[in-house]
Amino acid sequence: MNPAEPNTQTAVTLSIDGREVTVPEGQTILAACTAAGVETPTICWAPNLTPVNVCRVCVVELEGSRTLVPACSRPVEAGMQISTDSERVRHSRRMVLEFLGSANDLSQASEIADWSRHYGADPARYDAPCSDDGSPGSTAGGEAGLEPERVDEPVRIQDDLYIRAYDRCVLCYKCVEACGDDAQHTFAIAVAGRGFDARIRTEYDTELPESACVYCGNCVAVCPTGALQFRTEFDLRAVGEWRPDDQTVTRTVCSYCGVGCNLELHVQDERIVKVTSPADHSVTNGHLCIKGRFGWEYVHAPAFEPPSTDTAER
Amino acid sequence: MADLHFSDAEPTASERQAVLAALSVNGAGDGAVVVDHPRVVRGGTRRRKQLRHLLLPALHALQREAGWISPGGLNFVGRTLGVPPAEAYGVATFYEMFRTDSPSHELSVRHVCVDPICALAGAAPLAEHLRSQGHAVHEGPCLGQCERAPAVFIQGRREPDRVPADDSGPDSLLVSVTASTPESPSLLRQMIERGFDNGESTSMEAYRQRGGGAALDAALRLGPDDVIAQVSAAGLSGRGGAAFPTGIKWRAVADGNGPCHVVANIDESEPGTFKDRLLCELEPLAIIESMAVAGLVVGAQQGWIYIRGEYPLATQRLRGAIAQARSAGWLGDDAAGSGQQFDIELRRGAGAYICGEETALFNSLEGFRGEPRNKPPFPTTHGLFGQPTVVNNPETLLNVNEILRIGPEAYRSVGTEGSPGTKLFCLSGHVGRPGLYEAPFGTPLGELLELAGGVQGTLAAVLLGGAAGSFVGPDALALPLSLEDTRAAGTTLGSGPVMVFNDSADMSGVIERLAKFFRDESCGQCVPCRVGTVRQHELVTSIRRAGGPTEPQRELLGDIADAMGDASICGLGHTAASAVMSAMRLGLLEAEPAGEAVARAARERSEQEREEMGGTARVAQQRDSLGDSAS
Numbered sequence: 001m002n003p004a005e006p007n008t009q010t011a012v013t014l015s016i017d018g019r020e021v022t023v024p025e026g027q028t029i030l031a032a033c034t035a036a037g038v039e040t041p042t043i044c045w046a047p048n049l050t051p052v053n054v055c056r057v058c059v060v061e062l063e064g065s066r067t068l069v070p071a072c073s074r075p076v077e078a079g080m081q082i083s084t085d086s087e088r089v090r091h092s093r094r095m096v097l098e099f100l101g102s103a104n105d106l107s108q109a110s111e112i113a114d115w116s117r118h119y120g121a122d123p124a125r126y127d128a129p130c131s132d133d134g135s136p137g138s139t140a141g142g143e144a145g146l147e148p149e150r151v152d153e154p155v156r157i158q159d160d161l162y163i164r165a166y167d168r169c170v171l172c173y174k175c176v177e178a179c180g181d182d183a184q185h186t187f188a189i190a191v192a193g194r195g196f197d198a199r200i201r202t203e204y205d206t207e208l209p210e211s212a213c214v215y216c217g218n219c220v221a222v223c224p225t226g227a228l229q230f231r232t233e234f235d236l237r238a239v240g241e242w243r244p245d246d247q248t249v250t251r252t253v254c255s256y257c258g259v260g261c262n263l264e265l266h267v268q269d270e271r272i273v274k275v276t277s278p279a280d281h282s283v284t285n286g287h288l289c290i291k292g293r294f295g296w297e298y299v300h301a302p303a304f305e306p307p308s309t310d311t312a313e314r
Numbered sequence: 315m316a317d318l319h320f321s322d323a324e325p326t327a328s329e330r331q332a333v334l335a336a337l338s339v340n341g342a343g344d345g346a347v348v349v350d351h352p353r354v355v356r357g358g359t360r361r362r363k364q365l366r367h368l369l370l371p372a373l374h375a376l377q378r379e380a381g382w383i384s385p386g387g388l389n390f391v392g393r394t395l396g397v398p399p400a401e402a403y404g405v406a407t408f409y410e411m412f413r414t415d416s417p418s419h420e421l422s423v424r425h426v427c428v429d430p431i432c433a434l435a436g437a438a439p440l441a442e443h444l445r446s447q448g449h450a451v452h453e454g455p456c457l458g459q460c461e462r463a464p465a466v467f468i469q470g471r472r473e474p475d476r477v478p479a480d481d482s483g484p485d486s487l488l489v490s491v492t493a494s495t496p497e498s499p500s501l502l503r504q505m506i507e508r509g510f511d512n513g514e515s516t517s518m519e520a521y522r523q524r525g526g527g528a529a530l531d532a533a534l535r536l537g538p539d540d541v542i543a544q545v546s547a548a549g550l551s552g553r554g555g556a557a558f559p560t561g562i563k564w565r566a567v568a569d570g571n572g573p574c575h576v577v578a579n580i581d582e583s584e585p586g587t588f589k590d591r592l593l594c595e596l597e598p599l600a601i602i603e604s605m606a607v608a609g610l611v612v613g614a615q616q617g618w619i620y621i622r623g624e625y626p627l628a629t630q631r632l633r634g635a636i637a638q639a640r641s642a643g644w645l646g647d648d649a650a651g652s653g654q655q656f657d658i659e660l661r662r663g664a665g666a667y668i669c670g671e672e673t674a675l676f677n678s679l680e681g682f683r684g685e686p687r688n689k690p691p692f693p694t695t696h697g698l699f700g701q702p703t704v705v706n707n708p709e710t711l712l713n714v715n716e717i718l719r720i721g722p723e724a725y726r727s728v729g730t731e732g733s734p735g736t737k738l739f740c741l742s743g744h745v746g747r748p749g750l751y752e753a754p755f756g757t758p759l760g761e762l763l764e765l766a767g768g769v770q771g772t773l774a775a776v777l778l779g780g781a782a783g784s785f786v787g788p789d790a791l792a793l794p795l796s797l798e799d800t801r802a803a804g805t806t807l808g809s810g811p812v813m814v815f816n817d818s819a820d821m822s823g824v825i826e827r828l829a830k831f832f833r834d835e836s837c838g839q840c841v842p843c844r845v846g847t848v849r850q851h852e853l854v855t856s857i858r859r860a861g862g863p864t865e866p867q868r869e870l871l872g873d874i875a876d877a878m879g880d881a882s883i884c885g886l887g888h889t890a891a892s893a894v895m896s897a898m899r900l901g902l903l904e905a906e907p908a909g910e911a912v913a914r915a916a917r918e919r920s921e922q923e924r925e926e927m928g929g930t931a932r933v934a935q936q937r938d939s940l941g942d943s944a945s
Contacts (some may be wrong), residue, residue: 059881069877211400
């Protein structure tokens with residue numbers, strides 16, 4: 001669901017980086033930052049999901065608050081004094097990005113990579129926690145130096161529709177929300193385990209085809225790191241043929257039923273390689289069902305040739 | 315539950331029976347499973363939300379019966395309560411006491427605490443010994459028996475859970491230094507006077523004879539507004555660690571609309587803390603009485619006790635107390651003759667430090683993973699089931715009884731201006747007589763240690779406030795143990811643990827274990843804490859192996875600490891670096907003998923600390939002003 005609809009009757013004025021901003025009551029600090037033209041990094045936030053404020057990369061400094069506050073979920077209040085680029089904010093954002101970089105494969109998370117560069121995150125700092133001079137495992141720890149623990153999981157390929165590469169999973173909860181209360185209400189996946197060992201799982205890690213999964217693909221659509229990936233994209237990447245810059249996006253209406261879901265067909269080399277729906281589309285909020293998401297194979301079927309009606313020749 | 319998908323796995327007959335038995339004896343759970351009229355369909359989300367709070371009791375029943383949460387058992391629980399199996403699995407894998415793989419044995423499991431105090435007392439050889447005798451052993455975090463370390467808790471397989479030390483008779487020491495006159499506040503005086511017994515003194519009759527029930531009578535006589543006024547006038551602050559003014563909390567919930575709740579937070583899991591266990595074992599009816607007072611004052615119909623799963627005796631006595639309180643009319647449709655309805659349900663945790671955080675406790679109790687919620691909104695407006703909720707620690711609740719017994723003025727006669735009343739301190743480690751001590755706020759640390767028989771050997775460091783607290787050195791013996799003085803000194807009382815280490819202790823080993831504790835107990839929800847606690851532990855381990863930190867390592871530890879403290883969701887992350895950073899300042903991570911390191915670091919640190927203390931003092935200032943508005 002979307003966050004509570006802002007009450008447009010009442011306006012709230014607050015200060016962001018010293019500039020006064022007026023937004024409707026009920027909006028979040030994040031929305032106010034956007035309104036003020038201040039760009040904010042987000043990972044676990046999406047316009048079509050309930051904010052869970054777990055990644056903490058959007059934190060801002062709120063005057064009077066002991067700790068930083070998550071911009072994505074904190075509603076605005078009149079008179080708030082917000083800093084989005086203070087030393088404390090930059091430090092925490094940098095550390096969050098650095099932590100993720102030290103624990104996960106972020107090679108397919110271009111937005112996170114951009115922000116990591118912006119804040120100067122250096123995940124290599126943890127490579128040799130015992131090292132004095134930057135060389136791995138040198139003087140201080142010697143051979144006793146510890147490799148930083150990483151999320152290490154084999155790719156799960158259990159069907160033709162999508163794959164799960166949890167070494168890329170930053171545990172943003174988006175897929176769980178999309179599978180559950182925010183969109184599909186299927187509840188096939190949840191967070192299991194605790195702490196650094198927490199993972200997205202079906203019950204007992206049951207294979208997807210045997211689980212409650214209905215293959216709507218909404219989890220894949222919201223994944224920010226490529227941990228969940230359509231099989232088409234995965235296979236093209238495997239042969240070095242995934243070229244987003246060469247893709248066109250065509251908006252159309254799903255042809256299966258009468259609901260009117262809008263589709264975005266991502267086309268590369270005249271073939272559909274991915275289907276999404278716009279998050280701001282009033283019918284879908286960005287979510288689809290298995291037919292709209294995956295049922296496009298027929299488009300590429302050989303042209304239909306009507307059987308001959310001339311039976312006399314036979 | 316046609317809308318949920320389950321595998322074909324079926325429960326065994328005994329699993330089915332165990333789950334149904336657990337659900338039907340569970341207070342509000344009575345008939346929760348079978349009340350549906352055949353023509354009434356309570357489906358989907360609504361049903362899920364109505365029954366989900368029974369998930370934890372159901373999982374406990376499965377674990378005890380089968381030794382694990384089997385797929386068939388999980389399916390049965392999921393179908394019965396309308397919980398999706400993936401979510402139930404997510405909950406089951408959150409807790410230390412549940413396992414989701416089939417055990418290779420049919421044994422009860424002996425949990426052995428390996429946290430610092432028990433480690434000093436020989437936990438490792440004990441675990442080895444138990445293993446050699448053929449027992450199933452699980453080494454885990456603090457079990458709340460630090461005064462009689464090393465601690466063992468037996469999680470029963472088809473038999474009740476128990477603590478061996480409970481069987482071998484009373485060996486816990488209670489000391490109170492404010493017990494001189496009945497007019498001064500004291501939580502422990504009566505418990506000390508009557509001595510330990512087999513629980514006879516926890517009967518309603520015995521409790522009444524020693525004046526039990528007076529707080530409830532006073533509350534009925536005074537009315538809600540005057541009770542809150544007295545609690546505020548007494549300056550009572552929460553004893554669970556956060557020290558929030560109780561009167562403000564109660565006032566906020568009393569002013570709210572709609573249904574509200576009272577929760578006793580007995581998920582005491584801070585390493586070094588065992589006070590709540592003893593209070594519940596020795597004076598359970600007083601806790602029920604105070605909860606009833608709170609319920610009548612704020613207008614709650616339902617009270618909840620959330621007690622950690624490793625406290626079987628306290629749980630049993632609280633259950634007995636609830637039953638007796640119902641018989642006596644304190645609880646029920648007309649609670650204590652007030653005309654209001656108030657009853658109490660007890661829920662057991664299943665081994666997760668984080669569930670002592672109030673919002674994590676709500677999620678756990680509601681049948682979700684014990685992950686903290688972002689605050690604000692605060693529990694006083696959005697608590698249990700999203701409704702206004704008073705959450706109090708047992709020590710806080712017993713203090714309410716004392717305030718109603720002697721009045722706020724007499725209550726303020728002990729303690730300091732900023733911290734009125736007494737505090738329970740849990741003394742453990744290298745002191746002559748480990749035990750539970752009650753002393754007025756403001757008692758100097760050195761005096762408290764003397765009271766406990768003095769330090770054994772040469773003092774190296776004291777850990778105040780547990781794993782989430784901070785180390786102080788021998789130069790802190792004059793520190794008055796009040797909220798304001800400890801804040802000003804950059805440390806904390808927390809829930810009252812005082813862990814004492816002499817110079818024979820392997821301090822860097824202690825610190826590594828504390829770092830490991832947070833790594834294990836982080837819920838994993840937010841990035842700063844999930845990854846930060848791991849990196850911190852790795853760094854501390856490397857530093858320990860190398861015999862001391864390098865400059866880049868110091869800097870990195872500081873960077874991690876700042877991010878966890880600033881950007882984590884909850885108090886666990888905010889304090890996860892506190893002990894490590896204080897240890898580094900004191901030089902306890904150095905390889906040299908602890909005593910020398912402390913002395914050297916004391917010489918060196920004054921300058922660098924002044925800067926760090928500046929930040930701490932600012933925080934303390936903010937909190938103090940909050941405290942002032944309470945009185």
